[in-house]
Amino acid sequence: MLLGVLALPAQAADAPAAPGQATSLKPGDAYVISDPELIANPQKITDILERDGDLDALGIKPTSGPSAQPGQQAKDASGRSYTVPSQRFPRGRKPADQEQYIDGVAECAGNDASSNDGGWIKNRYSYCQRHLIAIPAIDCGLWPPGCYNKGWFISRNTMIGQGKIGGWIGSDQWRYAEFDLDVDVWANTGDFNKSGATMKAELECEGTWAEGSGSAEDACDNGVYEGRTDSPSDWNRDGKTKFDLVSIAPKSPGAAAGEQIANGDFRPKYTFQIPGYGQFLPTDGEEGKLRFDSAWYMNSKLGSVFSDTTPALRYDVSDTSDPTAPGEAYHGVSAAASHIADARANPDSTLPPKDGKQLPGAEPTDPLHRLPGEASDAHRSRIDDNRSVVSAYCRSGEVPGGPGQGLDCDEYPFASTYEGAARFMYDGAQYERNYSVRYIDATENQEAGRRLNAWYNNDRILDKDAFVIATGD
Structure with a gap:
């Protein structure tokens, strides 16, 4: 207290x-x-x-x-996450x-x-x-x-x-x-x-x-x-x-x-x-x-x-889709979780290739920041730029899997962040190609996006708010 x-x-x-x-x-x-x-x-x-x-x-x-x-009480930042x-x-x-x-x-x-x-x-x-x-x-x-x-x-x-x-x-x-x-x-x-x-x-x-x-x-x-x-x-x-x-x-x-x-x-x-x-x-x-x-x-x-905390949303690799779920098919996010975990663990193996690529969002010291498209035309335009950069590269033929057959080209960091693929257009050339793309199951890609947007609203993640994306087993 x-x-x-x-x-x-x-x-x-x-x-x-x-x-x-x-x-x-x-x-x-x-x-x-x-x-x-x-x-x-x-x-x-x-x-x-x-x-x-x-x-x-x-x-x-x-x-x-x-x-x-002074200094009689221990300070512990773990209580703020x-x-x-x-x-x-x-x-x-x-x-x-x-x-x-x-x-x-x-x-x-x-x-x-x-x-x-x-x-x-x-x-x-x-x-x-x-x-x-x-x-x-x-x-x-x-x-x-x-x-x-x-x-x-x-x-x-x-x-x-x-x-x-x-x-x-x-x-x-x-x-x-x-x-x-x-x-x-x-x-x-x-x-x-x-x-x-x-x-x-x-x-x-x-x-x-x-x-x-x-x-x-x-x-x-x-x-x-x-x-x-x-x-x-x-x-x-x-x-x-x-x-x-x-x-x-x-x-x-x-x-x-x-x-x-x-x-x-x-x-x-x-x-x-x-x-x-x-x-x-x-x-x-x-x-x-x-x-x-x-x-x-x-x-x-x-x-x-x-506000004395950095919020985090977690995607689990074990959270797979189940089309036989009773009532309605269950949509998981396993493919999106795997992409994020793999890309951050080994960014040099990601596409597009870039020497020394570093992907943020795993730790509170290197977070992502929300870019809400609903806030203004300028915000929406930057989100569109993030998606355009990703779409152009995914159509280049350099990404294995290709479009169609129930696949989407998934990107990380997300288009709804300031760290998205078009960051270089706003913050400098050093950020060009500083993202990862992979073709993954379309249902799971879209489910990951729906959950992210719902979390933004539920936990009041505002414009420029820092946050973390965690991945679990």
Whole structure:
């Protein structure tokens, strides 16, 4: 979870000393723990705090407050990627469950990526992050001299985010996302049980416009669910609350208005107040990232996605056509998957020949980029150029198999990408012949294209968005 914490006591010399040793912690120190083993066993944190007054024995330093040390939380880029099997889009159909949201705390907890600072992005619409937080109440005084731990609040916090397809409450300008927070209180001791002690949970978002238009406030702001303020004991009885984030586009969707992309960096914050203790400004944690758009050329014109990821669509070699399938023949993509896998594994063997050919799209560091023909005449013209270059070469007689007999000339990278066969006409001669063609089964070639287009729309792959094509067995 991304977090800011404030839990800071004033000096109180007349308070009784807490059990255990004097602590090296300072007022305001707090821990955000992302180790999956400790998240699964909070009692270990409780035992060490009770024995030592700090977590030095575990090699853990505060992540916020006066004693904070940078670099305490591991960053893991693997939490920012996901792959969708193309079988979700048979015949290019929209799946019944478009978003495939994370199904509660148990599913989030079952993926270790949820504990890294990037969180787990299951797909473009489904995000979660999970941390253990430990906030000690530190009392420093002249007698007895030193600082003492006067109680602690420990909880496992899980935040699950849902990107949305469509506008907020039916609007054609408001885009939105929703979040569920689950605070699983493990320990609530000492001064955190004082009458009047509270914890406030909220979600803040800093928004910017991709093109510099609109106001930052409108780019990403709170909606109707703004979190909750309650006593630690009440959080223990019921740890649930909701947030939503909204973004208002200046205009209704349309080609003249553009995509109206707004980006939001969001972070949950927790504010603790204890009677008799002072208060300090909260500390910011790591950020999650949202993108709101009004892409008029998509099937659903408004939406929001978790953008800190490179999406991938997977074609499987084992996904073969079955003309005997009950109801209607099943169309697979095995031939297209084999072409892509072979071409990227051995580009020097592909047609047309080219020395040193490199074919992109296998890794997030070398992705493809979508070229949507529906966006403008210029986009459509470039797609037509990609196809014309491929058609001319396929008709040259240099490609084995030839047209007809149920075969299509398949190309990779796709015509619907900026890396397509005509890239050299736009970006320079170095890209000439930087593609691969092969005659493959026409049914499977066309099925691969239908699935690709359905995925573009379902996962909101916009103009110039980076993506990967994976291949499986």
